[in-house]
Amino acid sequence: MTALAVEALGFAYGARRALDELTFELAPGRFGALLGPNGAGKSTLIALLTRLYDLQQGDIRIFGHSLRHAPRLALRQLGVVFQQSTLDLDLSVQQNLAYHAALHGMPRREAQARIEEELLRQDLGERRHDKVRTLNGGHRRRVEIARALLHQPRLLLLDEASAGLDPASRLALGRHVRNLCREQGLCVLWTTHLLDEVEPSDDLLILHHGQRVAWGKAGQLGDDLAISFARLTGDEALGRGHVREALRANLDPQARRSGFSREHPTEEPQA
Incomplete structure (x- = not known):
């Protein structure tokens, strides 16, 4: 059974679309990392998953229970750790x-x-x-x-859970949560904007302007996640001085032929 199924999810704040036909699935026991720059739609997705916002378009299923049609049964499977304590x-x-x-x-x-x-x-x-x-x-x-x-619950959401922690504490927290997945069969969706919190074995969803631009195993995206992330989102703040050249010279061509799904890739920045 699928732990989390997000089906053609759409949400708009007036004329501005925060999520656009977002679809992905997570299996039981998997650690899923949700990555994206500010404004990508991560917080909107968490608000919809927790019913802080009502669904506008599409549906969310948690262990088979529709958040639209059976919200109590769906939310019974859900635990949440928000960014603010x-x-x-x-x-x-x-x-x-x-x-x-x-x-x-x-x-x-x-x-x-x-x-x-x-x-x-x-x-x-x-x-x-x-x-x-x-x-x-x-x-x-x-x-x-x-x-x-x-x-x-069988699904745990952690929204920027490492915010404010020192590097050692962040590392320990990530290791601890992944152990819960392996040992307890817990499914986790971990939202972050920090690339070093993503491990190669994680399921990785990258959002940009409310759209899914990549989805698959993080290790399939290439050896340098920062370069690939910058290429997919155009976010040069990650590297400033080196990303522009790295995008031209160092992006692993093997990653482009991997099983990792990249939707709507952005153009490489121009010098």
């Missing part, structure tokens, strides 16, 4: 999790069992009684992941 800093780790479980209507005994399981899985057992404000950024993100997984 929503933890209560003056409550302990355990109190934050217990409060979230109560909002989901979980019986106390079941909630406590799930909290214990997630504290163990996120390696937070020794921090359960610590106030959240005493935790570093990486541990706060782990608390948010634990909270998002309390109701046992």
Whole structure:
């Protein structure tokens, strides 16, 4: 069964189209990276996936349940970690999790069992009684992941989850989430604008001006993701001094013949 199916999704803010006929699928247990420059449509997609915005065109299916026709069943499969933290800093780790479980209507005994399981899985057992404000950024993100997984969703959305973390914490968080995919069969959609957060084995979707410009295994795009990304989006801010020449001389021709799908490629920048 497909974990996430986005079907001909379209959305507009008045006359401006934020998403245009977007279609892609993710399988259970896969880590999917959603990459794009500012204004690509990433935030709009997350808002539609979480029903912060109503669907205008197309549909979203989460483990077979239509977000348009069966939203409760679809959202029951979904856990979310937003870019901005929503933890209560003056409550302990355990109190934050217990409060979230109560909002989901979980019986106390079941909630406590799930909290214990997630504290163990996120390696937070020794921090359960610590106030959240005493935790570093990486541990706060782990608390948010634990909270998002309390109701046992099968699809986890992380929207710019590494924002504000130092490089070591970002690396550790990415490794941790990929382990959840491998060991727990969790499907993850991870939105980012940072190229170093994408690994070759990830499923990679690149958005530009609301359109899918590439979709497939990240490793099939070539050895230098920055160059390929710049070529597909025209975003020279990634390389400034070297991207323009690299686009001409160093883009791996083998990548063009790979199985990676590139829709609507942009022209190479002119000198």
